[in-house]
Amino acid sequence: MAMNVGMLATYDQVKEVYSSQFGPSFEVNVLSSVTAGLVAATVTLPFDLTKTRIQKMKPLADGTMPYK
Numbered sequence: 616m617a618m619n620v621g622m623l624a625t626y627d628q629v630k631e632v633y634s635s636q637f638g639p640s641f642e643v644n645v646l647s648s649v650t651a652g653l654v655a656a657t658v659t660l661p662f663d664l665t666k667t668r669i670q671k672m673k674p675l676a677d678g679t680m681p682y683k
Contacts (some may be wrong), residue, residue, distance in 0.1 A: 621658035626651035 630647040637643055672681050 617662055618655045618659045622651045622655035625654040 626647050630643060630649045633643045633646055669682055675682055
């Protein structure tokens with residue numbers, strides 16, 4: 616969900632800004648896609664890191680889990 620919101624909203628906004636500065640073109644579409652991809656990756660990284668840490672966690676020496 617975070618990736619879709621980050622990518623779709625960013626792509627539309629960035630494409631609008633780039634199109635007003637450079638005019639509509641293939642390069643504007645590519646640049647908008649790259650920017651949206653970077654934003655989506657940045658937005659989703661904390662969620663993915665948390666998910667990975669929870670999936671790979673192992674009990675500590677005293678038997679408790681490191682994350683709750």
